Structure formats: C-alpha cells, structure tokens
Amino acid sequence: MAAVWDVLVVGGGPAGSAAALRAKQLRPDASVLLLDREDFPRDKACGDGIAAHGRDELALLGLPDLLADYRPTQRLSVVSPGGVRVSATVARPNHVVPRMVFDARLVEAARARGVEVRRHRVRSLVAEGGRVRVDDALTAAVVVGADGANSVVRRLLGARATPERHTAIAVRGYADLPKAEDAQLIAMQRAGWPAYAWAFPIGDGTANVGFGMLLPKLHATGRPGREVLHGRLRELLPELPARELRAHHLPLSPGRPKPGVSRVLLAGDAASLINPLTGEGIYYALLSGRLAGEAAVLAPDDPLAAYRRDLRAALGRHLRTTDVLARAAQSPGFIDAAIATAARRPEVFDLLVEVGLGAGTVPASLAGAVVGRWAARSVGVR
Ligand SMILES: Cc1cc2nc3c(=O)[nH]c(=O)nc-3n(C[C@H](O)[C@H](O)[C@H](O)COP(=O)(O)OP(=O)(O)OC[C@H]3O[C@@H](n4cnc5c(N)ncnc54)[C@H](O)[C@@H]3O)c2cc1C
Secondary structure, rough: OOOOOEEEEEOOOOOHHHHHHHHHHHHOOEEEEEOOOOOOOOOOOOOEOOHHHHHHHHHOOOOOOOOOOOOOOOEEEEEEEOOOEEEEEEEEEEOOOOHHHHHHHHHHHHHHHEEEEEEOOOEEEEOOOOEEEEEEEEEEEEEOOOOOOOOOHHHHOOOOOHHHEEEEEEEEEEEEEEOOOOOEEEEOOOOOOOEEEEEEEEOOOEEEEEEEEEEEEHHHOOOOOOHHHHHHHHHHHHOOOOEEEEEEEEEHHHHHHOOOOOOOOOOOHHHOOOOOOOOOHHHHHHHHHHHHHHHHOOOOOOOOHHHHHHHHHHHHHHHHHHHHHHOOOOOOHHHHHHHHHHHOHHHHHHHHHHHHHHHOOOHHHHHHHHHHHHHHHHHHOO
C-alpha cells in the first residue's frame, strides 16, 4: 500500500477506468488507486451505445478486443422532430454493450494492469502541501474526479453545478427484440422538444430502449418525472414494453465547468462532457479519462495545465461547435433541415454522426446549406 498514491481516481465508470488504465500504461511503476462506492459489476442507467470513437479509445488504452464478442451495429435510422427520416449504413459501426458488462470489464482490465481497486465512497478532499488528502485517510499526488453526473469531487472543488438548462434526464429499460433486428433507431419528438426515444438492439434478442428530454421541459409539464418519462417511453415505443427502468441526469457540455483545480482533475460526466445533441458521453468519458491519467503521470507538478491543453487540443473545436449547434437545435426546424440534408447527401449523414458521436466539427459551407434549407422551409411554412 502506497503512503502517497501517485494517482487516486474517484469513480470506476469509463472515465475513471480510462484514467487508471492510462496512468499504468504510461508508468507501470506508478501507484494507482481506483475508488468506487459500488462493487462491480454494477448497473448504470445508459443507452449502452458505444460509438466507433469509443472503440478507438479502448484501442489506445491497449484494449482493442474488449467488445469483440458483441455484434457491431451498422444501420442507423434517425427520425427528425418533424418526421423526416434518414436510414443509412454508418461509416464505422457502433456497439451496444450493457454497462453492467462494459464497466466491469474496464475495471477488471485496470485491476489486471496493477491498479488497486477498492470499494469506498469519497466524501472529502483537502489540498495539503502539494498533495491531496482524501477522506482524511488517503493521500495522493493527483486526484482524478470521475464520479459521474452528481460528482462529489466537483462539488468539493467549489465548481458550479451544471445549470438546469444544460441538463437532460433520461430513462432506459430493456425490451425483447428479434435477434435479426440490427438497426439503431433514434426518434426525435416535436412534443417537449428537445426530446427523443431510442431503441438500440444488443444482438442477444434484447434491446436497450429509452426516452430523454431536457430537465426544464420536464419540469414545465408540472407532472412527476417518473410518470412523464415512463409514460412517454410507453407511448413512443408501444411494441417494445421495457423492464428494469432506470433514470439518471445527463450534464451536457454547454454547462461544463473548468476541468479541475490544481492537482484535482475532472473527467467524464463530472466535467459535464456529454454531447448536447445526442446524449453521448461514453466516448468523451474514455477520452477525458485517458487524458487525465496521462497528465497525472506525465506532468505531476502541474497536471491541470497539461490536462487543459490536451483536452482543448482534442475537443476544443468540437465543443465550441456543439455549443452553437445546441442553441440552433432549440428550433426543431433546424434539426428537420439538417436531417433532410443528411437524407439526400450521405457525406452529410456521416458528418452528423461525427458531430453527434465523436469529435466532429461542421464546415462553414455545410452550415450555410442547412441554414438555407431551414430558412426556405420557415418561409414555406409561413
Ligand atoms: C439514460 C441514459 C442513457 C445514456 N445513453 C448513452 C449512450 O447510449 N451512449 C453514450 O455514450 N452515453 C450515454 N449516456 C451517457 C453516459 O451514460 C455517461 O456519459 C457515462 O456513463 C459517463 O461515464 P463516467 O465514467 O463519467 O461516469 P459514470 O459512468 O456515471 O461513473 C461514475 C462512477 O463513480 C462512482 N461514484 C459516484 N460518486 C462516488 C463517490 N462519492 N465515491 C466513489 N465513487 C463514486 C459511481 O458509482 C460510478 O461507478 C446516457 C446517460 C443516461 C442517463
């Protein structure tokens, strides 16, 4: 047991496991402690969709085959709020892997690499002479706060919570679905927009199904959250009755805080790194966790500066793009125009997938084409 841990990670989701795995990968002699309040395997409310970019991150972490026994999903259908549908083969397939399996595999891989994994709920953090003291019992040179949407580490750092207008809430469940069904469906909703339902086949005769919306829109209904979310899911996917329903908040990236203070770095949902257009967060969790782990072992004297620089290089332009698009997307007509453009131009479909599930940005020419179509439709409606 180390007297001073080189890296102490709070949270064993994708962000925390990635941080721990990367730290050990770059410095096998580093002492790395991973704390989670739960034992693994544990469930996590999620659509279980893992984008191709997430798999790239797994390869960088030295785990290229972690999901090899799950069927890749090639087809994606998206229905816009106004009912425009596009169905296409994605340039690179996605995977759907229950978090009960995915997260446990990541934690196990970290353990196998020499990370010490302990069940422990973190409650306090104190900076002390170039070190961080955790719960008055553990000391570390660098702490990575990867403790999810309701991050305690973020609160203890005094960072502001994600504003309600940039927070979504979603419920997910599991439903039976013929094994042959292999297309992912995202059905956006005009009622209560921005809101959408999804059905993501897993490939084992079941699918992850769910429904999510922005928190202020849910509150505006004046009805209990559970009643609204469960009711809308039943109504939108009547042929797929869901069990094991579970809901959680999604802190969206336009509400992101500074990614840490001094020797404490925030990664994944704790840093509000969820795509505001799609609710995708696993790729950003793996990426930011990896970069936090890197900074912790390669720049232990000033990890925050290194982390901010690397995060900005990896995601800066993408986050600025989605900040703007999330504002434009408040108008369902904008999304209708974008999906209608994607239905006619396969390269636009691929680009929307890059922006929604990866680190893509939008070239000015395409933004102009979508805005032109949006304006033309608005005039047509009038
Ligand atoms: C309903 C729903 C559907 C979604 N669908 C998708 C999808 O299909 N694809 C996608 O990419 N993203 C999806 N997301 C987002 C995705 O789930 C998150 O972005 C992702 O889980 C973030 O990973 P993380 O490691 O940052 O946090 P988490 O996965 O939440 O892990 C945080 C960990 O920290 C632990 N922890 C918390 N507090 C403490 C503490 N005080 N001490 C110790 N440990 C603690 C928790 O037990 C947990 O294990 C969805 C989210 C929701 C709610």
